[in-house]
Amino acid sequence: MSPWTKLRTYARLGPANIARVAAxxxxxxxxxxxxxxxxxxxxxxxxxxxxxxxxxxxxANTTWDDALWWFGWHHAPLPDAQPDWFANPFSNAAxxxxxxxxxxxxxxxxxxxxxxxxxxxxxWMVARATKAAHGDSVALAQLNDxxxxxxxxxxxxxxxxxxxxxxxxxxxxxLVTAAWxxxxxxxxxxxxxxxxxxxxxxxxxxxxYAMGQQNNHGTSEAxxxxxxxxxLAGHDPRAxxxxxxxxxxxxxxxxxxIEPDGxxxxxxxxxxxxxxxxxxxxxxxxxxxxxxxxSDRLLVRLGAATEWLWTLTDAETGDAPNIGANDGARLxxxxxxxxxxxxxxxxxxxxxxxxxxTFGPGPWTAPLRWLCVPxxxxxxxxxxxxxxxxxYHTLRIGRALAVLRYPRFRxxxxxxxxxxxxxxxNGVNLLRDAGTFSYNADQAAWFxxxxxxxxxxxxxxxxxxxxxxxxxxxxxxxxxVEPVRVCGQKATAAAAYTDKQGARHQRAVTLTANGLVxxxxxxxxxxxxxxxWRLAPGEWQIDDNILHNGNCTxxxxxxxxxxxxxxxxxxxxxxxxQQSEIPMASVKVNRPATLITKVTF
Numbered sequence: 001m002s003p004w005t006k007l008r009t010y011a012r013l014g015p016a017n018i019a020r021v022a023a024x025x026x027x028x029x030x031x032x033x034x035x036x037x038x039x040x041x042x043x044x045x046x047x048x049x050x051x052x053x054x055x056x057x058x059x060a061n062t063t064w065d066d067a068l069w070w071f072g073w074h075h076a077p078l079p080d081a082q083p084d085w086f087a088n089p090f091s092n093a094a095x096x097x098x099x100x101x102x103x104x105x106x107x108x109x110x111x112x113x114x115x116x117x118x119x120x121x122x123x124w125m126v127a128r129a130t131k132a133a134h135g136d137s138v139a140l141a142q143l144n145d146x147x148x149x150x151x152x153x154x155x156x157x158x159x160x161x162x163x164x165x166x167x168x169x170x171x172x173x174x175l176v177t178a179a180w181x182x183x184x185x186x187x188x189x190x191x192x193x194x195x196x197x198x199x200x201x202x203x204x205x206x207x208x209y210a211m212g213q214q215n216n217h218g219t220s221e222a223x224x225x226x227x228x229x230x231x232l233a234g235h236d237p238r239a240x241x242x243x244x245x246x247x248x249x250x251x252x253x254x255x256x257x258i259e260p261d262g263x264x265x266x267x268x269x270x271x272x273x274x275x276x277x278x279x280x281x282x283x284x285x286x287x288x289x290x291x292x293x294x295s296d297r298l299l300v301r302l303g304a305a306t307e308w309l310w311t312l313t314d315a316e317t318g319d320a321p322n323i324g325a326n327d328g329a330r331l332x333x334x335x336x337x338x339x340x341x342x343x344x345x346x347x348x349x350x351x352x353x354x355x356x357x358t359f360g361p362g363p364w365t366a367p368l369r370w371l372c373v374p375x376x377x378x379x380x381x382x383x384x385x386x387x388x389x390x391x392y393h394t395l396r397i398g399r400a401l402a403v404l405r406y407p408r409f410r411x412x413x414x415x416x417x418x419x420x421x422x423x424x425x426n427g428v429n430l431l432r433d434a435g436t437f438s439y440n441a442d443q444a445a446w447f448x449x450x451x452x453x454x455x456x457x458x459x460x461x462x463x464x465x466x467x468x469x470x471x472x473x474x475x476x477x478x479x480x481v482e483p484v485r486v487c488g489q490k491a492t493a494a495a496a497y498t499d500k501q502g503a504r505h506q507r508a509v510t511l512t513a514n515g516l517v518x519x520x521x522x523x524x525x526x527x528x529x530x531x532x533w534r535l536a537p538g539e540w541q542i543d544d545n546i547l548h549n550g551n552c553t554x555x556x557x558x559x560x561x562x563x564x565x566x567x568x569x570x571x572x573x574x575x576x577x578q579q580s581e582i583p584m585a586s587v588k589v590n591r592p593a594t595l596i597t598k599v600t601f
Contacts (some may be wrong), residue, residue, distance in 0.1 A: 005465060005473040005500075011592050012475060013214075013412060025379050028103050035205040036103060040156040041199035045148035047175075047191040050140060051133045052560045053141060053183035058369035060134050061127040063336045070118045071328030072339020073575040082149035085161065088115035090438075090577045098159030105160050112440040113160060113329060115577065120150065120161040121332045129178035130334060130370065130486055143178070147195070157199045165206045166217045168199045169224035170331065173281055175199075176231050177332065179290065181370055184455040185231060191544030193235045200228045200242050207249065214257065214411055215266050216275050222249035223278045227285050247294075250282060254298040257411075260302030263390020265411040272309055276302075276349045277331040283352050284371040299353060306349040309342065310358050311382040311402060316427035318343040318364070323422060325414040325448070326436040328576030335366035339575060358382075384491045386483040393493035398513035400425045400601075406495035407476035416462040418476050418497050420453040421505045423516055425601045430536050430552055431516075432582070433455045435573035439469065447573060454533055457490025458503040458526040465500075474500045482508070490512055501525055515600040523592040531556070531595055533582040542567055547585055556587050557596045563587055 010018060027033030051057075067075040068083055076089065086095045091111025107113050125147070131139035152159045161167065175196060179185040184192075202376030203221050210217040232239035257265040257275075264272045279302050283294065293299075313320045316407035318341030328339070335344055343364035350358045351368055355375040368375065384396045391408030394401070401424040405417055416421035438444050445466065450457045457463075464472035482494035489512055496506035502525030510517045524528050537550040545562040547554040555566050565585040573579045587595065 006467060006534070009471065009473040009475070012409075015118060016148075017212040017214055020208045024209035024212070033103075033205070035202065036101070038157050038201050038205075040201055040213055041194045042156065043191050043195035045191050045197065046189050047131065047147045047195065048129070048140060048143055048178065048182055048189060049182060050137070051135060051182045053133050055372055056369075057130070057133045058366045059335075059363070060130040060136070061333055061336050061366075062131070066123045066126040068119060069123070070115060070576070071329060071576040073578050083119050084145050084152045084600040085117060085120055085150055086159075087119070088112075090115040096160045098154055098161075099504040100159065102157060102159060107163075108440045112577070113163070114439070116160055117164070117167050118328075120154070121167065121170045122178075125178050126174050128582075129181040133183075133390060134182050139155060142286050146475070147191075151195065157202060162202060165203050165210055166220045168202045169220040172199045172203070172224035172228045173220075173278070173331065175286070176227050177281065177334075179231075180285075181334075185288075193232065196232055197236055200225060200232070200238075201322075204242060205243065206304070207245070211249070211253075215279065216271055218249065218253045219257065219275050219278050221400070222246045222253055223282045224283055224392075225279060226250055228289050230285070230289055230291060241370045250279070251295055251298050254279070254301045258301040258305050258461060259387075259389030259410070260301070260304065260378050261387045261389040262301070262306070263387050263392065263408075264305060264308075266324060267390065267409075267411070267413060267415075268326065269309070269312060269320045269322065269342075269523075271324065272305070272327040272330065273345050274329045274331060276305060276309055277345050279305075280345070280348045280352055281332060281371075284348075284373055285396070288372060288412065302349070302353040306346065306353045306391075307382070307385075308387055310346045310350060311385055311387075311396075313342045313346055313382075314401065314424055314427055315343075315359060316399075317341070319427070319429065321416065321422035321424075321429070322433040322435045322574060323403065323405055323420065326576060327439065327575075332367060332601045334370045335363050337363060348373065384484045384486050386493060388481065388483065391478060391495075393509070395484055395491035395493060395509065395511040397486075397489055397491050397511050400511055400513060400516075402491075402509055402511045402516055404493055404495065404507065406478045406481065407497055408478055411466070412470070413472055413475060414470055415448040415453070416450040416464050416472060417455065418450075418463050419455045419495065419505055421507070421509060421516075422454070423599065425552075428536055430599065430601070432534050432536065432572065434534065435579075436576060437571070437573035437579050438577055440458045443571070444469075447571070448585050451530075451532070451533075452571075455507075456505045456520060456522055456532075456598045457530045457532065458499070458501070458505075458522075459528055460530070461501075463497075463499055480506060498524060503529075515598065518597040518599075520595040520597070521597035522589070522595070523591075528588060528590050529593075531587045531589075531597070533565075533585045533597065534572070535585060537580075537582050540567060540583045540585075552599065552601045554585065554600075555598045556585075558587065558589055558591050560596075
């Protein structure tokens with residue numbers, strides 16, 4: 001790897017951000033960081049009492065009634081007693097416990113630590129609170145019992161569940177949400193106060209590190225300080241300072257990480273949802289407590305970010321393209337439904353930041369009811385649009401949606417997915433992204449690679465060289481960008497790039513109600529190029545050069561000559577730590593050429 005590649009990449013990360021991360025790591029390694037000198041009052045049950053909610057309670061979330069859940073898909077029977085807070089169903093290695101200070105525990109020393117963290121995000125607590133709000137005494141008892149066991153098993157600042165400031169922030173947001181759902185946020189139990197104080201003490205000293213990440217660590221931790229600090233006003237002398245600090249960073253992060261067109265720094269649909277839910281909770285809480293309004297700049301950015309996610313969400317299923325990194329995170333489980341249903345998040349954000357009703361009545365309105373957010377004033381439907389600040393062409397015609405991802409990298413890209421195309425029709429994801437699977441597995445790098453996307457791979461290499469687990473070098477720059485244009489029942493868009501090796505890929509797409517045409521023009525320095533289309537599960541067959549599954553046909557031409565694609569299988573991960581096989585069609589060429597793919601449905 002060229003040292004110039006590393007220098008160029010580090011320069012684009014920003015000296016201030018590198019300094020923040022370096023200072024944090026030095027402080028931890030030297031044992032001199034303030035976060036290593038914390039102590040806190042041990043929180044003791046009860047944390048919640050019988051519901052005092054004044055407003056009508058929407059239907060409860062019963063998802064956790066008879067199972068524990070990880071990442072929205074893996075589940076295990078509900079234990080007779082409390083969960084094992086250090087269990088990791090995705091690793092056979094011995095897991096860390098609370099015998100050591102958190103800063104002595106590695107992220108990946110015993111498999112992917114996210115599997116261990118999952119139950120300690122307290123998703124179950126939010127669901128239990130919705131049941132307790134209906135007067136369910138069993139749910140209330142379990143709520144207090146599990147939290148009491150968690151505090152005993154996770155002494156303050158000991159063990160893996162205190163390791164990450166964002167994990168602590170997610171717990172803060174869920175603890176406050178549970179109290180709000182139960183009507184106890186103004187007169188909370190002493191145990192809840194102490195538990196929140198211990199968490200805010202953990203979050204505040206490492207905010208600089210969170211900001212250096214340039215991702216949702218900063219937004220989550222800022223929201224936790226703002227929401228938790230204002231919750232604790234009158235209960236702790238530091239509360240107002242925490243709230244002010246959180247508000248300031250919420251404003252700054254919205255201005256820095258959310259582009260004017262609404263694109264988010266992480267170039268990921270699921271991480272975008274995490275950011276949206278975080279700001280939605282902060283705004284709903286601000287209104288609930290009649291706190292001073294956020295700036296117009298923040299509200300405009302969040303309105304644009306809402307439109308971004310809404311435009312990429314399929315109204316029939318609630319699903320969205322699996323573009324970008326996906327670690328299985330989901331906040332505010334105030335209603336049931338699949339992990340990949342984005343409608344509750346969009347509906348809430350649209351009511352708060354756009355004053356529109358995006359999907360009409362349905363279970364996705366439950367978060368509005370629980371958080372006392374009024375219904376929006378009018379309904380609307382998403383339109384075709386280019387989000388050029390982040391590099392997304394979204395084309396919508398009838399019940400078809402196409403997304404062309406192109407490289408606009410002001411922040412670090414986590415996947416080599418330039419010019420990937422996602423295609424949806426009638427709620428079916430016909431052409432799809434591979435997803436992420438895991439951040440710590442033998443095949444983790446492959447899921448982020450060019451080979452795992454619907455694009456051209458030159459010479460069996462990534463479009464950008466990999467510098468680390470979460471970092472690529474030589475970030476691509478978009479060329480020849482043609483924004484989305486709609487003419488009647490046809491939408492078009494295009495973009496191109498040339499990589500550091502001199503290979504060039506130009507892609508133009510046309511979407512109609514009956515299909516998609518994708519024109520790929522490849523040129524420059526390469527020996528072999530491979531075009532891949534990752535297909536929806538089904539019985540795909542090839543007849544007379546045509547690939548079909550009964551509902552859809554695909555044909556590919558190279559320089560106007562029909563070619564027979566290779567039909568094989570490949571991996572897909574729609575949920576973190578889960579993978580399955582799907583069909584894939586591919587074509588290889590060894591010269592500059594124009595490849596035309598026609599999809600008809």
